[in-house]
Amino acid sequence: MKRRDLIKVVALAPTAAAVLSARSLAAEPASVGKGAVKSPAGASGAGKIPDFARDILDSDMSGLGSDGKPTGQKMTFTGASKANATVEEAMRHKMKLTREEQATLDGKEGKEKARLMKILVKFGNTFGADELVDLGGAPHSNMFIGASYMSSMINMLDECANAGLKSYATYTVNPRPYDVYNVQNNLKDMELIYEGYPLQKKLDYVHARLGAPDLNYRTCACYLKEVGNAPEPGTYVAWAESSAVNYGNSVLGIRTNRNGAGMDLIQAMLAKAPKFGRMTDEGRKAAWLVEVKTTKEPDWGVVGTAIGRKCVEDVPYVTGLDTYFEGGEVTPDNLHLLKAMGSATASAGAVGLYHVEGVTPDAKKNGRDLLVKDYQTYVIDDKEQQRIIDSFPNLWPEKDDDPTAAFIGCPHNTYHEVIKWGKLVTEALDKAGKEETAIPVYMFMANMVRNRAIEENGELISKMKRAGLHATNMCAVSYAGMKGFSDRVRGVTNSAKTRNYSSIRYLPDELLVQAIVTGKFPKDA
């Protein structure tokens, strides 16, 4: 067995599980889409694609291009390719442990920590790490799905919590997969939720004991000021959640690999991570020079999709974007641009780190020295951007019908985005002489962001609510992954990530506003 295959099955499957769970609500374990990567259930032979999941798109993370053919990229999904290594080589590799680490492995700190250390050492050896490093800042976890197929992981974490283990710092967690207060407050949805996520309460209790704050802090955009998990540049952390890892590595300048769900907390309880991949200088070098040469401001999600498809899990060094960041500064008012692009690179591909010339910290410090010697070049101009948009399939069962709901905020909305969308939609409604949107609009955000919006812009938020815009702190893709969702909902979104993982159709901001106000799918989309 090639090491790449071993890695997929043993170490990294939880990442797929987290993503897939969001795509296929869950109770049934599923291998995914058109014959690509197996979920853990698939790997153990239990998987069979349920009927409702048949049309779910296979992610480009498996190295398939938009034509459905392999791109030739080999990957491990960690953003740290060891694609050509063998199991034998992996088994031979041995990390050096300090005396204290060895003592933990030998059980000095109890049997639970010894087991965690055993997993961590195997993980590090598999990826060729030479040592464990101490973690700083705070962890971010994507253990957010309380579905039955996650039971072994949840039970293991529960045992750790019972033994009194805790994360080394208060940590943030991804949004929960449902919201029975603001969106799914009908019997049909609630039945699906309570059947699909029977372990949610147990998982929430695990998080409370391991050191997560209350549910108001649940979000994938943990780095926002209102949530406060933004470690200093250069800090080693062990985050999970592809969009948070991607933003953290690239914009904050922290050092983390793309961890699978569960590995985040194992490392949090030990306060250590094996140093490899995106945690090393070498692993942060760029294999691609991506030149963005669109004549107008690019569509950030589309550019991210293009980069993800092309670079798969390699690091891109992107030029042509500094003009959208005054003085090269990423601020609360413009960070959503990189959030949109980065999360698309991480979902259309498995990009864990990108550099933007003149903007992101590694690029500001080292410039084009970050490029490897034999880097490749990819140009994204108007034509290429349009080619990517044209490749987005229409997955609605009734292809020519009109939308029934809009989805905004994957990754979760920033405060700036909430206010921007509030103004965009309410002003468009005023102009059209309407008081309510033609279709419900779900605005995904952390409660901490919603609270700030209410406190600072109460009048606008009230107007938004009356008009049909609903704030919710759940995960957008989990909602779109509900059983039977695509039969009931024809969604539209401005999130390239949501598009990538669901049947929801993509629209740029201005056309999305049109669809929200008129209830019609824009003709020129």
Ligand code: F3S
């Ligand atoms: Fe966040 Fe869920 Fe999208 S975790 S990035 S809203 S898939």
